[in-house]
Amino acid sequence: MEFSLLGPICVATGSGELALGPAKRRSVLALLLLQPNTTVPLEQLIDSLWEDEPPEHARTVVQGHVSRLRATLAEGGADAYGIELTTHGSAYLLRLPEELIDAHRFGELVALARPEAAPADAVPLLREALGLWRGPALTGTVTSPPFAAAAHALEERRLTAVEALARAHGALGEHEQAAAILYSAAVGHPLREGLIAALMRALFRTGRQSDALEWFHRTRRLLNEELGVDPGERLSGAYEEILRAEAADGRRTAAGSGARGQGRDGADPRAAAGRVPEQGGAGPAGTHDAQAATSAGGTRQTSGRAVAAPRLLPRPPARFLGRDDQLGSLTDALTDRTTSESPLAVVAGPAGVGKTACAVQWAHLHAADFPDGQLFADLRGFGEGDEAPPAEILRDFLLALGTPPERVPGSAQAASALFRSLVADRRLLVVLDNARSSAQVRPLLPGGPHCATVVTSRSRLDGLVATDCARPVGLQALGHEEGAALLGAMLGQERVAEDPAAARELVALCDGLPLALRAAAAQLTARPRWRLARLAAALRDERRRLALLSAEDSGIAAALRMSVARLSADDARLLSALATSADGHLNASVAAALAGYDPERTQDGLDRLAEMHLVDEEATDVYTISTLTQLFARDESGEGEPGSDTGGSG
Structure with a gap:
């Protein structure tokens, strides 16, 4: 069940929209949704529903609308979602999870976006937020001043998000996209000076100086005709910056500097001249603290709920031995704090060499260093069937981090941005097992400086090394001593000590691969009377070797x-x-x-x-x-x- 305020007032269920009835009944619901989980006095409802003097039977009318709303919600299955409309004396309370309200989800997405600090992540988050709007806010409510004020406040938040999206595109050098976004908003709000100023700068950075200046003159005329005022500081400041940059550019051109042609991507001095500190604040949404603190008990607050830190690691590998050098290399790579980047290591090696075991062993040894949780996913890069799509893994991660299912974005890009935003300030370990390619891994990287990521793959994943500064940790086959020690751990040291030469031969016949050695140990465990030499003799037959080195659902x-x-x-x-x-x-x-x-x-x-x-x-x-x-x-x-x-x- 979802409640919509950002457009026509409606309640959607899996079987369609609920019939809410006339405008006043929709208005009662809207006012309760604007103040969820808060008692709303009956007098406030009456004052909001009637612009003029309310009729004598106003209380009865409101009570009737509340009664019908309660019945409509019940018919739609409200109980299953924890939704309850109750009466408290002469007031009403709509109790529900706030994430079911589109305006609440919009505010959280906007709060998570950081247009200047992380513009690449902010773009999909803000697009997801703006995509929740289906028209003017509170459409279908009565036209009284309280509802007009509430609709205006929501529209201000939308415009703030539009401006933030434009800033994010601008920070990425995508000035054409920024101009297009701002243009649509400016047409509908021609007197919003901050919006026009941002559009002027975006147009100027695309090389459309005349269009930028025309917007200033058009707005100046409108301000004078409609309000009888001159342009304010923000609009005048943008105009003057463009003129100064034009003049400076003209001087450079006259001097033969040849710098003018560099300006279309936002990197030349003209763009810098037009760049000023952005106006802070995003209204009510912008002041929301999107990064909740971790408590001493390993929980975080998300939308008012305590969410336990996820612990998704598989159990530690059984009888794990050796690999001290590789574990040390992982420690060096994943605890490197000499840069502000999120550490990334790739454990690569042939099939059966024990990459997953090594990564999981390290993760368990260092779990305490990541109190905000450990995430694990099998990417199925080298399994039967298709590899795991990033959207599937991201959904699992977001759910584990406490994101309600209905708030998980539908697109992989938006889900990836939300994931990075949620963990930006957390101490989190991510283990991505069995990756096929660098492209499969990149959307799943957390990016926060306190996060670390281990990837395992049969491929070297050179792309991650090149673009994401991943530290490769190669895993080779076990030597004779390490292989014999693994057999001893699986079978008992006494049994291996009976015939050390046969143990060495078994290691060689298994190519030193832990997977093959474990399968060989399984054969000997099932046959306790066999000596190691007997299995070695059987494995010398190349026609039978692969079959013998299989154990039920695993084998070389x-x-x-x-x-x-x-x-x-x-x-x-x-x-x-x-x-x-x-x-x-x-x-x-x-x-x-x-x-x-x-x-x-x-x-x-x-x-x-x-x-x-x-x-x-x-x-x-x-x-x-x-x-x-x-x-x-x-x-x-x-x-x-x-x-x-x-x-x-x-």
């Missing part, structure tokens, strides 16, 4: 299948050709010969396979392909291997 074959499924047809054929190499070591020339590709096409393919960690570039033009990857690429019947989506296996 399933993990590799998801990586290969993301390859182009050309790169998949190249990988199959590389799998025929005798020892898994080759260079670009050998790869070209095996694949039958030309050298340039082969080199490009090798680069993409290396980025996906399906081959390793050990040195310049020295590539290796692991034994397990070779076996999978050779096995044309690999689709029949056990296992499916590896999810967080890394």
Whole structure:
């Protein structure tokens, strides 16, 4: 159920709008919505409903309208939303969650937007806010002075939001968009001097000096004819700034500076001459504190509700061992406060190497450093089916942060901006697991200087390194000692100590991949009488190895299948050709010969396979392909291997 004040008064439900009846009944509802969760005296309702002297039976009329409204709301299922219209002596109270009122949602979105500090985020937030308007505010109410004043106050808030949106576009150098937004508002409010002044500056910054000056002269004439006054300080100031900038530009042109052509993007001195400190305040909405404080108990206040800090991390990985260097690298990357940027690290490596386990282990070790919560999402970049769209993940994050479902923006861009605004001043950790590409990750980055983000992927995500200064943390296969220690943790040290040579062979046969080693340990756990040497002997049979290194819903074959499924047809054929190499070591020339590709096409393919960690570039033009990857690429019947989506296996 949603209540609309920003346009015609209406109440919308899942099955349509409720029939509210005549104008006075709509006006009673509007006045109660303008003061939600507050008792409204009957006398105030009477004074608002009748512009002239109210009739003798005014009290009875109002009581009748309240009674019908109560029945209409009940028929629409108000109880399910916590909505109640009650009588308190000679006053009425409409109790409801304020986020169900469009004017309240509008105010919160405007308050979250920071046009100067974060203009890229402010634009979608303000567009979302202005999109709630469906016409003049309080349409359908009576024409008494109290309702006219309330409608005027709401319209002022709308115009303030329009000006803020224009400032955000201007801060981004998008002066054409700023001018278009301001033009529409200025046509409807030709005497609003601050609005006209902002339009003049925006027009000037697009190179339309004559249009900017014409707006000044037009407004000056209107002020004189309609009100008998001269332009005020803001309008006159904009006019004088434009004239000074024009004069300065003319002098530079005459001097042959050649600087005039730089002015259309807002970067040259003419734009600076027209730029003045913005007028502060956004009316009632602008004074709202959008960033609530975190309490000692780990909760935050959102719209009057205490919201517990989200704890979405999976449970810590079982029997996690080693990776001290990588955990240290994550600590260095994610606790770096030498800049004002939000730290970002990318844990990358081949399928089954334990990227998710490493990221989750670090997150649990450092959870206390992020008291405002820890968010986790599987982006399904290398799983069966489609990758998770950013809008889906953002919705989950916003809900976890206490945003009511009806206030989650519909577009991914607006949801991303709202997410960044909500967490701008929080100490929050975000773990984005199993990412396919940099583009999938960027809308989910928090951006606040006290936030940190860990991304895991089979791809290096070079784009995040280039554009977002991500710190790469590479994860390699385990060495013999680390692999044997993992087997000991899974099986018991005594069982491994019985045959250390077999343990080393098992590590080698598993290519040192934790996922494969855990699957091998599962085989031995299910067969307690087997010695390690017996499983090693079975794994030497290359036809059975991938099948043996699977455990129900996880296994190395399933993990590799998801990586290969993301390859182009050309790169998949190249990988199959590389799998025929005798020892898994080759260079670009050998790869070209095996694949039958030309050298340039082969080199490009090798680069993409290396980025996906399906081959390793050990040195310049020295590539290796692991034994397990070779076996999978050779096995044309690999689709029949056990296992499916590896999810967080890394």
